[in-house]
Amino acid sequence: PAMLVITGGADGGIRSVYDVFVRPGDVVMRVEPTYAMYDVYGRIYGARQVVTDYEASTTGPRLDVGKLLETVVEYAPRLVCLPNPASPTGEVLSLEVLERVAVAVGDQGGVLMVDEAYHPFDPVTAVPLIEHCSNVIVIRTFSKAWGLSGLRIGYCVGDPAMVAFLHKVRPGYETNFAAVRLADRLLAEDGAMYRSVRRLNDGRDG
Numbered sequence: 001p002a003m004l005v006i007t008g009g010a011d012g013g014i015r016s017v018y019d020v021f022v023r024p025g026d027v028v029m030r031v032e033p034t035y036a037m038y039d040v041y042g043r044i045y046g047a048r049q050v051v052t053d054y055e056a057s058t059t060g061p062r063l064d065v066g067k068l069l070e071t072v073v074e075y076a077p078r079l080v081c082l083p084n085p086a087s088p089t090g091e092v093l094s095l096e097v098l099e100r101v102a103v104a105v106g107d108q109g110g111v112l113m114v115d116e117a118y119h120p121f122d123p124v125t126a127v128p129l130i131e132h133c134s135n136v137i138v139i140r141t142f143s144k145a146w147g148l149s150g151l152r153i154g155y156c157v158g159d160p161a162m163v164a165f166l167h168k169v170r171p172g173y174e175t176n177f178a179a180v181r182l183a184d185r186l187l188a189e190d191g192a193m194y195r196s197v198r199r200l201n202d203g204r205d206g
Helices: 009-021 039-043 065-075 095-107 127-131 160-169 177-187 190-205
Strands: 004-007 027-030 048-053 079-083 111-115 136-141 154-158
Touching: 004 009, 004 160, 009 039, 009 079, 009 111, 009 136, 009 154, 027 039, 027 065, 027 111, 039 048, 039 160, 048 065, 065 095, 095 127, 127 136, 127 154, 136 177, 160 177, 177 190
Parallel strands: 027 048, 027 079, 079 111, 111 136
Antiparallel strands: 004 154, 136 154
16 A cells, blocks of 8 residues: 555646656656657646657657667656557557666656556556666556546555655545545456457457
8 A cells, every 4th residue: 555646547646746756947758759748747847858759660650768768868857757558659668678767767866657557458567666666656547448537546656655755745635435436346347357458459459
C-alpha cells in the first residue's frame, strides 16, 4: 500500500507528478506524437519543454533510444514522460531499455514517469524497476483494458518516499466510493479483462 496512490484516472496521476516535481523553468522531456496533456501540463506549470520525435522506419514510427539518452544528458530534465506502450505509435520499449532510461534520468537528478495506460495490451511493465530505481513512477488506469473510462479511476506506483510526495498534493476527493468499490470487485475478475485484451490484440494483429 505504501507504493500506491489512487488517482482520478491516469490523467489525475500525471497531473500530480507535475504538481510535485515540476517548477517554472524546469526541463520536461517528452516524445512526439504522444498524449496531448503532457504538453498542456508543461505549459500550465511553466516548464521548458524538450521533445524527441519518433522517426520513420519501414515498420512504422520508432524511437531512437540512443538519441533519447543523449538528450537526457544534454538537458538534465527534471521529468521525462514516457508512455509504454506508446499511443498512437504502438511502440513498446523493453524492460532493459526502460532501465537504461531510468538510470540516465536518475543520474541527472530527474524523475522518469512511465505512462502504462495501455498495459497489459503488452505485458512489459516498469513496475519491477522501482525496487532499484527509486526515481521511477508508473501510471496506470482502469480506462483502457478494463473499459471503465467513465469511472475516472487510476493509480500511481512508486517508491514509498516518492508516493508520499504524491499523497501530499492529491485532491481530497480524487475519486469516489462507487469507482473504488467497482474497481475492487473487478480486480478479482481479471481473467475476463485478459481475455478481452487477447481478443483485441488478435483482431489488431490478424
